[in-house]
Amino acid sequence: MKFLLAISSSKYSGPTLKAGAIISQAFNAELNVVYVGTKHKGLEEGPLDLSRENLAKWNIYHPGIEVLEWAFKELQQICPENDELKSAEFNPEHIKQEHNRFKMILPTTVGCQVELTLREGELIQELREELRLDDYALTIIGGSQGTRNMAHDLIQYLPSSVFIARGMDLEKKYKLLLLVDDSEATKRSVRFGAEIAKTEQWEVRTLTVSKTKRFGSGYSGAAEKAKAYLEKHDIPVEQFFLTGDPVATFVDFARDDHIIIMGASRATPLKKLFFGSKPIQTLKRSNTPILVVK
Amino acid sequence: MRISADMIFWLQQKRWLLIAFSLGAVLYHFVPGPTGLSLEGYHILIIILMTLILILKEPVPLPAIALQLIFWQVIIGGSTPNEVGSYFMNDAVFFIMGSLMLAVAIVSQGLDKRMALGIIRITGNQTWRIVAGFTAISAILSSFVGPHMVTAMMLPVALTLIRFTPRSGKSSSGLTAALLFSIAYGATVGSIGTPSGGGRNVIMMNYWAEFGSGSLSYLQWMKMVYPMVLIEIPITAFIILKTFPPETRVLDTAVRRLLVEVAHAGKTTAREILTVALFALILLSWMTLSEDYGLGNIALIGIFLYMAFGLVSWKDLNSGVNWGVVLLFGATISIGVQMKNTGGAAWLAELSVGFLQSVIPNIDALRAVVSVALSGIMSNLLSSSATVAVVGPVVLNLGGDPILLGLASVIASAFGYFTAVAAPACTIIYSSGLVKAPDFLRAGWKMAIMSVLSLMLVALLWWPVVH
Numbered sequence: 001m002k003f004l005l006a007i008s009s010s011k012y013s014g015p016t017l018k019a020g021a022i023i024s025q026a027f028n029a030e031l032n033v034v035y036v037g038t039k040h041k042g043l044e045e046g047p048l049d050l051s052r053e054n055l056a057k058w059n060i061y062h063p064g065i066e067v068l069e070w071a072f073k074e075l076q077q078i079c080p081e082n083d084e085l086k087s088a089e090f091n092p093e094h095i096k097q098e099h100n101r102f103k104m105i106l107p108t109t110v111g112c113q114v115e116l117t118l119r120e121g122e123l124i125q126e127l128r129e130e131l132r133l134d135d136y137a138l139t140i141i142g143g144s145q146g147t148r149n150m151a152h153d154l155i156q157y158l159p160s161s162v163f164i165a166r167g168m169d170l171e172k173k174y175k176l177l178l179l180v181d182d183s184e185a186t187k188r189s190v191r192f193g194a195e196i197a198k199t200e201q202w203e204v205r206t207l208t209v210s211k212t213k214r215f216g217s218g219y220s221g222a223a224e225k226a227k228a229y230l231e232k233h234d235i236p237v238e239q240f241f242l243t244g245d246p247v248a249t250f251v252d253f254a255r256d257d258h259i260i261i262m263g264a265s266r267a268t269p270l271k272k273l274f275f276g277s278k279p280i281q282t283l284k285r286s287n288t289p290i291l292v293v294k
Numbered sequence: 295m296r297i298s299a300d301m302i303f304w305l306q307q308k309r310w311l312l313i314a315f316s317l318g319a320v321l322y323h324f325v326p327g328p329t330g331l332s333l334e335g336y337h338i339l340i341i342i343l344m345t346l347i348l349i350l351k352e353p354v355p356l357p358a359i360a361l362q363l364i365f366w367q368v369i370i371g372g373s374t375p376n377e378v379g380s381y382f383m384n385d386a387v388f389f390i391m392g393s394l395m396l397a398v399a400i401v402s403q404g405l406d407k408r409m410a411l412g413i414i415r416i417t418g419n420q421t422w423r424i425v426a427g428f429t430a431i432s433a434i435l436s437s438f439v440g441p442h443m444v445t446a447m448m449l450p451v452a453l454t455l456i457r458f459t460p461r462s463g464k465s466s467s468g469l470t471a472a473l474l475f476s477i478a479y480g481a482t483v484g485s486i487g488t489p490s491g492g493g494r495n496v497i498m499m500n501y502w503a504e505f506g507s508g509s510l511s512y513l514q515w516m517k518m519v520y521p522m523v524l525i526e527i528p529i530t531a532f533i534i535l536k537t538f539p540p541e542t543r544v545l546d547t548a549v550r551r552l553l554v555e556v557a558h559a560g561k562t563t564a565r566e567i568l569t570v571a572l573f574a575l576i577l578l579s580w581m582t583l584s585e586d587y588g589l590g591n592i593a594l595i596g597i598f599l600y601m602a603f604g605l606v607s608w609k610d611l612n613s614g615v616n617w618g619v620v621l622l623f624g625a626t627i628s629i630g631v632q633m634k635n636t637g638g639a640a641w642l643a644e645l646s647v648g649f650l651q652s653v654i655p656n657i658d659a660l661r662a663v664v665s666v667a668l669s670g671i672m673s674n675l676l677s678s679s680a681t682v683a684v685v686g687p688v689v690l691n692l693g694g695d696p697i698l699l700g701l702a703s704v705i706a707s708a709f710g711y712f713t714a715v716a717a718p719a720c721t722i723i724y725s726s727g728l729v730k731a732p733d734f735l736r737a738g739w740k741m742a743i744m745s746v747l748s749l750m751l752v753a754l755l756w757w758p759v760v761h
Contacts, residue, residue, distance in 0.1 A: 040721060042356025043349075043677045046394060046616025047442035047718035048725055051449055053614070054401050058450035058555070060457075063727050125307065157303045269299040 001029040002134055004160070006036065006127060006141040010070040015168040016142035017071055019289070021078045023140065023163065024113070026199035032115040033071045034130055037064040039120040061092040068104055068116045075114055085114055099133060101126075124153045136160045138291075142168075143283075151283040155264065155292050156272055161192070163291040164283060167256065174289075175203040177258035179250060180226045182218030185263020189293035190226045193261040197235045204230060205238045207253055209246045247281040256288045264294040310351035318344040322370060328641070334372040335638035341366045341629060342638075342684060349676055360621035363629055371632060381628035385588040386500035390493040390679070391620045392593025396576070397443040398614035399597065399606035403569045406447040407559040410552060413451070419549040421469065421540045425476045426531040428452065432480030432719075433527050437487025437520070438577055442718040444484075448477045449722060454555055456728070458548035469545075471538035471733055474723040479530050479711065479741060481719040485678075486705045487523040489515050489589055490580050494682035496589055497627060498704045501686045505634055507696035512581045512589070517760050518701060522752040529744050537737040565605065572599050626683035639687035647692060658694060665689040665699045666749070669706040670742070674716045678707040698757060702749065709745050711738035 005020035007013035017033070024031040040048055052062055072090045079085055094105040095118070104116035119126040127139060139158050143150065143166035154162050178193045180186050190206075197204045208215065208223045223239060230237040242249050254260050265277030272280065279292045305312070318340050327336030341363065348359045364382070367373045409431075417427035428448065436444040452473040459469060485491040489499055489512055502509055510518070576596035580589055587595075600606045633639040646664045647657075654660040668688065673681040682704055689703040690696045710716020712734055714724035723729055 038725075040725060041352055041715060042359075042616075042618055043622070043680065044715065044718065044721040045356075046619055047397075047446065047722055049616070050397055050401055050442065050614060051446040051722045051725070054406065054446050055450050055453065057404065058454060060450060060453050063725060122307075124303075128303070156299050268297075269302050270297050273302055 001027050001137050003027070003029045003031050003138045003140060004127065004130060004136045005031055005033045006123070006139065007033060007067065007071055008035075008142060009067060013067075013071070013142055014074065015170055016140065016165045017074050018078055018170050019163070019165045019168050020140040021075060022200060023138070023196060025079065026196050027137075029137070030113045030115070031075075032117055032130070032134070032136075033068070033075070034117040034119060034127070035064050035067045035071070036123050036126045037067075037118065037120045039122070059092075062095070062102065062118065064102075064118045064120070065092050065095065068118055072104075072114075072116060079114075082113065100129065124157050127158055131159055138163060140165060142166065151280050152272070152276065155277070155279050155283065156269065159294075161188075161264075161291065161293045163289065165289045166283075167287045168289045172257065174257060174259045175205055177250075177254050177260050178204060178206045178226060179260060179262035180206045180208045180219075180223045181263075182216075182222045183263050183266060185266075185293055186222055186226070189261050189263045189291070190229055192291065192293050194230055194233050194235055197230070198233060202259075203238075204235055205240060205258070206230075207240045207242065207250065209242050209244065209249045211243070211246070213243050215241055246278055247285060250278075250282050251286045254286055254288050258288055260286065260288060260290045262290070262292060264292050308353050310347060311353040314344040314347040314351075314353075317347070318366075330644070331641040332637045335633070335636035335641060337370045337372065338367075338629060338632050338636050338638045339642070341371055342633070345626075345629070346676075346684070349680065355618065356616075357618035357621050360618065360625040363622075363625035367629060367632060371629075372636070373632060378628050378632075381631045382624040384500055384504075384627065385590040386493070386496045386627060387620065387624045388588065388590025389490075389496040389593050390590075390623050391615070392590055392597055393440050393443075393490070393493065394615045394619065395597045395606075395611050396573075396593060396600075397440065397446070398611055399600040400439070400569060400573060401443060401446050402606060402610060402614075403566055404559065405566060405569065406450060407556045408562065408566070409447060410451040410454075410556050414549055414553065419544050419546050421472070421543055421545055422531075422535055424455070424545060424549075425472045425535055425540070426528070428473060428476035429480035429483075429531040429534065430527050432477045433484030433487075433523055433530070436481035436484035436719075437491045437523055439573075440490065440492055441481035441485045442722070444481045445477055445719040445722045448481075449474075449726070451552070452477055453726065453728075454552050455545060455548045458551040459542060459545060460547075467541065467728075468538040469540035469542055470728045472534050472540050474726065474729050475534045475538065475733070475737055476531065478717070478719040478723045479534065479737070480527070482708055482711070482717045483526045483530050483745075484523055485717075485719075486708045487516065487520050488512060488580075489584070490577075490593075492708070493623060493679040494704055494707055497623070497630075497679060497682045498686055498700045499589070500627065501630065501634075501690055502696065502700060504631055505687070505690050505696070507690055507700070509585075510697060510701075512584050515701075518757060519705065519752075521756055522705070522748050525748050525751070526745065529748075530741065533737060533740045533744060537740065538733075568603060569600075569605055572596060572603070572605070575599075623679060623683060626680060630683050630687045634687045634691070640691040642688045643691035643693075646688070661692045661694045661699055662702055662753070664692060665703040666706040666746070669703045670709045670746075673707040673710040674712045677715065678710055678717060681707045695761075698753070698761065701757075702753060705745075705749055709742050711741040711745075713738075 003024045069090050088106045095102045102118035138161045140163045143164040176193050206226050208219050267277050321340045367378045417423040432444050456470050489495045579592045668685050689699050714720050
């Protein structure tokens with residue numbers, strides 16, 4: 001299993017990086033840390049490339065390398081038990097250019113589970129390009145960077161599951177909030193949540209929301225199945241059934257001390273573009289980290 | 295048909311391409327051309343409008359923009375494929391191609407370390423002298439070899455000084471901004487000094503020849519424009535020092551550590567001597583032989599010699615040159631010529647003059663204002679060379695002396711001080727991440743006023759004497 005972790009800068013991406021490392025450890029997944037820097041316009045590329053090649057001769061490296069170096073050193077501290085990572089060294093001369101990206105070769109880390117990548121361009125486009133190159137199960141991103149319609153673009157256009165670690169504070173004790181309904185994606189999100197809960201010993205709550213007072217058999221059945229699955233894996237779970245507007249209820253219930261885990265919407269892409277979806281609206285309105293499972 | 299997320303994403307990414315082509319299609323099919331403009335001229339202006347949108351928003355890569363410029367000229371511009379091809383490649387394009395190759399050949403030799411030594415020997419370690427020295431050296435070198443090559447060579451020197459000065463490597467640092475802007479603005483100010491200072495200068499020379507507007511030799515150009523460069527150098531250094539006052543008056547430690555860094559370069563090698571000697575030969579040929587053999591042709595001879603002496607490999611040239619730029623300028627010049635041939639340039643010139651005639655009744659002053667304003671504004675949005683390629687034919691149709699108006703337009707196109715995209719030198723220092731977009735505005739407006747006043751001074755007092 002492989003995860004993609006997008007960072008923006010050493011100033012803002014500390015919590016995202018740590019959250020990404022924890023989640024990838026929970027799944028024993030490979031982690032590709034990618035920094036997406038600014039791409040200059042075509043007319044400017046020639047002089048810039050010439051200048052950057054010359055700067056490298058003075059040991060002044062491509063902008064963005066320092067962010068990767070910071071991420072590398074942080075990961076060494078976050079994952080002290082990763083011996084390959086601990087013994088590896090960051091050498092800017094070991095950057096290789098391929099597939100319109102810069103890839104850091106970590107020479108002493110054969111089998112190391114961490115990769116470092118530098119890309120330049122528009123964030124969503126570059127993440128999509130990176131996701132195309134390998135089979136990624138999850139993209140982890142801070143959520144402070146990006147486009148005008150960030151929530152929609154992240155959920156709609158990234159072909160993997162997405163964890164948006166917005167407002168994540170690792171000093172805080174989070175509970176996992178699994179949003180359960182009768183969709184196919186709920187099953188996957190419960191499995192995803194269970195893996196994290198098992199490793200990190202986080203408390204789990206399931207929440208099922210109906211617009212009317214009556215909960216159909218699909219909803220209540222899904223909630224029971226989720227509970228059974230979690231208990232089968234020795235994960236204690238609290239169940240909640242609430243009535244009201246789903247998105248408002250999710251946001252009110254989650255406050256800022258839950259990590260929301262929910263399945264992706266089944267609506268068509270066009271409908272999502274014009275009217276949004278529950279994950280998109282929840283992401284827009286809440287201040288807590290959200291994992292949208294596809 | 296089910297529209298997938300990928301399709302929606304593509305539409306979102308390419309919306310400016312769709313907007314540009316849709317606008318072009320609507321204008322072509324449904325909107326009649328204005329009176330006084332030929333149908334071919336109208337179609338050429340539609341192509342230019344679409345291209346400007348594409349260059350500004352870049353929804354497709356730069357070479358693709360160049361390609362559409364070529365095929366539209368044949369499909370709706372009324373030109374034959376061979377006609378477009380014949381305008382596409384000329385001495386100006388040879389020069390742009392040759393100067394890009396020369397930059398790769400020279401920068402790869404590591405001469406910047408020797409240059410750093412030379413500059414520091416002249417300036418010493420006082421900050422204001424280093425800033426003034428950087429401005430002067432960047433301007434003088436850039437006037438002969440172009441700003442991007444100079445900036446590429448000077449930037450590591452400045453960044454090394456910044457790195458070795460405590461508390462300077464921040465965007466808020468006056469020293470950082472002063473050193474970086476001294477290179478960028480110095481190189482930009484200098485780039486107008488000789489025809490070889492920038493692609494736009496040669497593009498204008500090409501238009502003069504193509505439109506039968508007269509000509510200027512390399513030395514005549516220098517005689518007319520170089521005094522302006524010399525006036526601007528000290529004022530530029532003064533503006534930079536006042537706008538970004540350095541926190542440190544003396545760069546003692548940084549200079550010492552720079553000299554240690556540079557000392558590793560060892561003794562001057564035969565290769566380096568040959569590199570400089572060949573460039574001196576090219577420069578001399580530009581000055582004395584360019585009227586007969588062409589600036590571009592001489593640049594190509596220089597590249598041939600660099601390759602023949604093994605100073606640069608084709609692999610390095612191939613990977614180091616942005617061929618998309620060569621394609622774009624070839625295509626832009628060809629449409630510039632079509633603008634003139636179809637009457638589109640004359641119509642635009644009349645429109646600009648008519649628009650401002652009530653404000654500025656004196657026709658000579660009006661022509662000067664139109665050429666300077668058009669070039670100065672557009673160069674802050676596009677690039678200076680692209681500006682001259684598009685605006686040049688319009689300016690040369692304003693009436694009056696095409697040499698003087700052309701020069702004024704070329705000079706004004708170097709007034710791209712306000713944004714990081716206007717000049718390659720500005721882009722390069724901006725990409726270091728140590729100066730921010732507002733820094734360009736802080737110093738840019740002062741530079742723009744100073745440059746306009748310098749241009750007026752030279753145009754009113756010096757040009758009547760020498761032209």
